Amino acid sequence: MKWKFYWREALNNLWLSKLRSILAIIGILVGSAAVVTLVSIGEMAKYKALSEFKTLGMNLASLVVNQNMDFNAGIDLTRTLIPDYNYAQSMLTLATKVANIQEVAPVATLSLPAYYAGKKLEAPIIATTYSYQTLANLQIQEGRFLHRLDRNNYFCVVGSDIANQLKNNGSNSIIGKELQLGNAYFTVIGSIKPWIGNAFISNNVNGSVFISLAAAHNFAPNLYIDTTLLQLKPDSDPDQIETDVKNFLAAKFPGLEVTVKTGKQLIVSMTHQKNVFTWMLGLIGGIALLVGGIGIMNVMLVSVTERRREIGIRLAIGARRADIQIMFLCEAIILATIGGVTGIIISLFITRIVAEFLTWEFMFSGSAVLIGFFVSLFTGIFFGIYPAYQASKLNPIDVLRAE
Amino acid sequence: MSLIKLDHIVKTYQVGHEKRDVLKDLCLTIKEGSLVAIIGASGSGKTTLMNIIGLLDQPTLGEYQLRGQSFHNLNADDLARIRNQEIGFVFQFFYLLPRLNALENVMLPLQYQNIDPKLAQEKALHWLEKMGLTHVAQQKPQQLSGGQQQRVAIARALVTNPSLILADEPTGALDSKTSDDILNLFISLHAHTQKTIIIITHNPQIAEQCHRIIQLQDGEIIRDEERQK
Ligand SMILES: Nc1ncnc2c1ncn2[C@@H]1O[C@H](COP(=O)(O)OP(=O)(O)OP(=O)(O)O)[C@@H](O)[C@H]1O
Ligand SMILES: [Mg+2]
Numbered sequence: 001m002k003w004k005f006y007w008r009e010a011l012n013n014l015w016l017s018k019l020r021s022i023l024a025i026i027g028i029l030v031g032s033a034a035v036v037t038l039v040s041i042g043e044m045a046k047y048k049a050l051s052e053f054k055t056l057g058m059n060l061a062s063l064v065v066n067q068n069m070d071f072n073a074g075i076d077l078t079r080t081l082i083p084d085y086n087y088a089q090s091m092l093t094l095a096t097k098v099a100n101i102q103e104v105a106p107v108a109t110l111s112l113p114a115y116y117a118g119k120k121l122e123a124p125i126i127a128t129t130y131s132y133q134t135l136a137n138l139q140i141q142e143g144r145f146l147h148r149l150d151r152n153n154y155f156c157v158v159g160s161d162i163a164n165q166l167k168n169n170g171s172n173s174i175i176g177k178e179l180q181l182g183n184a185y186f187t188v189i190g191s192i193k194p195w196i197g198n199a200f201i202s203n204n205v206n207g208s209v210f211i212s213l214a215a216a217h218n219f220a221p222n223l224y225i226d227t228t229l230l231q232l233k234p235d236s237d238p239d240q241i242e243t244d245v246k247n248f249l250a251a252k253f254p255g256l257e258v259t260v261k262t263g264k265q266l267i268v269s270m271t272h273q274k275n276v277f278t279w280m281l282g283l284i285g286g287i288a289l290l291v292g293g294i295g296i297m298n299v300m301l302v303s304v305t306e307r308r309r310e311i312g313i314r315l316a317i318g319a320r321r322a323d324i325q326i327m328f329l330c331e332a333i334i335l336a337t338i339g340g341v342t343g344i345i346i347s348l349f350i351t352r353i354v355a356e357f358l359t360w361e362f363m364f365s366g367s368a369v370l371i372g373f374f375v376s377l378f379t380g381i382f383f384g385i386y387p388a389y390q391a392s393k394l395n396p397i398d399v400l401r402a403e
Numbered sequence: 404m405s406l407i408k409l410d411h412i413v414k415t416y417q418v419g420h421e422k423r424d425v426l427k428d429l430c431l432t433i434k435e436g437s438l439v440a441i442i443g444a445s446g447s448g449k450t451t452l453m454n455i456i457g458l459l460d461q462p463t464l465g466e467y468q469l470r471g472q473s474f475h476n477l478n479a480d481d482l483a484r485i486r487n488q489e490i491g492f493v494f495q496f497f498y499l500l501p502r503l504n505a506l507e508n509v510m511l512p513l514q515y516q517n518i519d520p521k522l523a524q525e526k527a528l529h530w531l532e533k534m535g536l537t538h539v540a541q542q543k544p545q546q547l548s549g550g551q552q553q554r555v556a557i558a559r560a561l562v563t564n565p566s567l568i569l570a571d572e573p574t575g576a577l578d579s580k581t582s583d584d585i586l587n588l589f590i591s592l593h594a595h596t597q598k599t600i601i602i603i604t605h606n607p608q609i610a611e612q613c614h615r616i617i618q619l620q621d622g623e624i625i626r627d628e629e630r631q632k
Contacts, residue, residue, distance in 0.1 A: 005514045016502055313498045316459060317559070318487020318515045320480040397459050400498070401450075 010330035013303075020299050025339040027295025028376050032343025033350065034288035036372035038281035040351040043365045045277065059102075060135065061238060061262040062200045063091075063228040063245060065253075088213055090252055091228045092129070098244045100236035105131040106213060107203065108223040112182035114209060116166055123162050125181055126208045127216035127223060135229045136201050143175045143190025151214045156186040159206040163191035179209060184219045186211060200229065200261070238262035289375060292339065293383035296332055300387035304328065311391050312399035321392040328388035329381060336380020337373075344372050406567065406599050407433040407456060412465035414451050414622075425451045426462070427622040433615075435566070436597045438590070440610035443619035449603045450571055452619065456601065457490050457569045458482045469567075487515050491560025493570035497552040499544040499559075505531065506540040509558045516563070530558035534588075550581035557588065568592075568600040574609065586612060 014021040091106040110125040132138070133145040145157050156179055158166065166174045166188070177188045186209075195205040216223055232241055242260040249258050304311070311324055348364055355362035414426040425448045433439055441449050454460035455467055458474065466473055469489065474482065486492075499508045509527035531540050534554040544552050553573060560568055570589065574582035586602075586609050593600050602613060610616045611630075618626035 004520060012502060309498070310500055310502075313500060314511070314515075315483065316457075316486065316492055316498075317512045318483050318563075320483045320515070322480070323515055397454050400494070 006326055006330045007334075009327060010334055014331055014334060017303065020303065021335060024296045024299040024335045025342065027292035028289075028336050028339025028380060029292070029343040029346065031285070031289030031292035031379065032340040032372045032376040033347040034343075035285035035375055036344050036347035036368050037350045037354070038285045039368035039371055040347065040364055041354055042277065042281055043368060044351075044355060044360045044363050047363060048360050059232040059234055059236075059263065060198075060200045061230040061232055061241065061260055063230060064226070064259045064261070065249070065256045087253065088217070088225055090249070091225065094228075094230065094245065094248070098241065098248055100233045100241055101230050101245075102233050103131040103134055103229075103231040105129050105135050105229045106225045107132065107227045107229060108213065108216060108225050109203070110182075110216060110220055110223055112220070115180040116177065121162060121165060121179070121209075123158075123207060123209045124204065125216075126203055126210050127213045127220075128210060129213055131231075132210070132229065135231050136195070136198060136203075136205065138195060138205065139193040141191045141193045142173065143188070145190055145192070146210060146212050150212050152218060153212070154184055154186045154215055155189045155212065156181070157190045157192060157210040158188060159192050159204070159208050159210075160194040161206045162209060181209065181211065182219060186215075200263075200266070202227075232262075238265070289379050292376075293379040296335055296380055297383040297387060299335075300328060300332060300384055301390065303331070304387050304391040307391075308394060308399045311394050312396040315394065315396040316400065324392040324394075325385075325388040328391050329384050332380045332384025332388070333377065336376050336384075339380075340373050340376025343376065344369055347372065404435055405432040406435040406437075406470055407431070408466075408468040408471075409455075410466040410468075412452075412455065412462045412467060414448070414455065414460075415463040425622050426455075429465070429622065429624060431617070431624065431627075433599065433601070435599055437599055438593045438614045439599075439601045440613035440616045441601060441603045441619065442605065442607065442610050442616060445605075447619040448622040449619055451622075453569050453571050453601070453603055456567075457492060458486050483515075487512055488563060489565050489567060491557075491563065491565040491568045493553070493556050493560050493568065493573045495572040495575040497544070497549075497556045497576070499552055499555055501544055504541050504543050505536060505547065505555045508544070508555055509562050512559060512563045526562050527558070530562050531555070533561075534558045548581075549577050550584060553577065553581075553585055554588070557585075557592075561592075566598060568598055570600070570602045572603055572605065574604065574606065582606070582609070 088106050088108075092104055094104045095101050105128050108127040110127060112125055114121040114123045114125065126132075128146075130146045130148050130150070133140075138145060141160065141163065143157070146155065158174065158179075163174055166177055174188050174191055179186045179188060192205065192210075197205075230241075230245075232238060239262075242262060245260055246258050249256055314324060314327075347368075351364060352362055354360075409429055409431040412426050412429040412431075413424060416423050416425055429452070441452065443449050451460070455462050456469075458469070461467075461474070469485075474485075477485075492498075499505075500511065503511070506524070506527055509531055510523050513523040513526060528537070528540065531537055534557060536551060536554055536558065539547055539551060544555070547555065553576075557573075560570075568589075573589070574585050577585060589600055589602060590612060592598065602609065604610055614630055616626065616628045616630065617624055
């Protein structure tokens, strides 16, 4: 019997001071929306990272060299510009020289003008080996990728965007078309399905033209190997391989600064970033809820002050302290619940927009909703306790005498 | 049997640095079923006395017993329960809750007893009917006249069927015609229920109608007169 009374009275009271109720609700709403949005985005980011690892394959590593150009030592610059043919050849032998490396794909990006049927194509040219297909997990749309035996052949494979551009210019199949790259002609032998990306590979695969490294050397002898992708054998120790690769290269090319990035390191840095991210989100959400909670407390304290006489009357005719506390707590709970639920709904929209914007897969996790709801409820109760306590402490004869 | 027994009651208030005895060594017994008027000038301690009798306040010194029970060891919630069950209050300014309608106001004391809402409503309607207020049951206090509001307050005081009714200047805010009505209501209530009723009043004519008149002056009883009716 009592509870029905409590809730009805609480609703009634809140309804009779609408403006104040709305202010308190907005406070909690902002906090709840912030928390739920942040938790949801955190979950989406986690999911995104996980799915990235899946496509990535845990056994990838990438290798980048920076030359230590020591000008004071008077080193002959032409000789230290190692990333040339020799370097590429050395890289290709890595698979046989260093244990536990399965595949190697040196990658050079050439910025030569590319033309098709006299029209310029905005396409970087990627010179690499057939292994790139396995490493980057490329799916073939039409034709085939570069092959071990292609070596010096002037063949090229195009990404999906380029393939579309070639199709716009006429026929359905693009196999056999001729592209002019720099001042050489290449025959298209295949196209690649749209590629989703990979944390290790910064190439814009969909918008590029692929040619073999050997062919590239023929007409661009000074090409520079940006990155070498490595595939490690399953269950090998990435740290050991890193040391081995560094030793191998140090012997051949002294003065090279070698950076090896392995999947393991990437995971470590991503989880680290994620922790920082989570902490920041938690902090922001916490501050928002704190503000919301203080809002509730404020509104409730004003309400207690305004209703001193009412409280005095209730106490005089037999309300226990707990009855008064519960009355105000019910109001706080109702405010917090409305604010919390509205915040969750709003955060649903925000999360949607953010997902759209980041082209992430939209997810709205049940745990985010539950966390948002209970955290709001808890905030309401926590910050409602003090005003409720203040109200129940009033002395009926004092408040009634003050009239 | 005496319902109320006050034994050497002293009530001291601290005002600034000064201590003031508002009730000075006051002794008083009131029989169950009496209709008592307490009169006295403003500031003589009438309300203070009533607050002690009504368990809203505790004496500084002395012993108060209601039906032989004393209250030293009871906490605020126990006192609230006794007030709720044993005592009905009627105040000068009615003290109805403005947000509740007449019926809800009358039901309020029952809200603090765990009784069935239907039964509570029945009881409240019963007392509203006795007060001739059935037609305004759904109205808010500010829609009612002063006399109607006071009758709602009286219904609220009676709805728990208390043995003691304490009315602090119940006609103080009403015109003389309405005052008479309210007073007659108390008198007939007393005649029908034999409840103990204590009325605080400034008005000697009202006091004349009661069975016993107690006059306070500066916290002391200067007159205590039983009247046969
Ligand atoms: N809480 C308090 N603190 C200090 N002084 C108080 C307090 N309550 C009452 N008094 C003082 O005690 C005296 C008696 O007050 P009380 O209200 O009992 O008088 P009363 O007889 O009811 O007067 P009235 O007819 O005006 O209602 C007054 O002088 C009043 O100022
Ligand atoms: Mg008084």
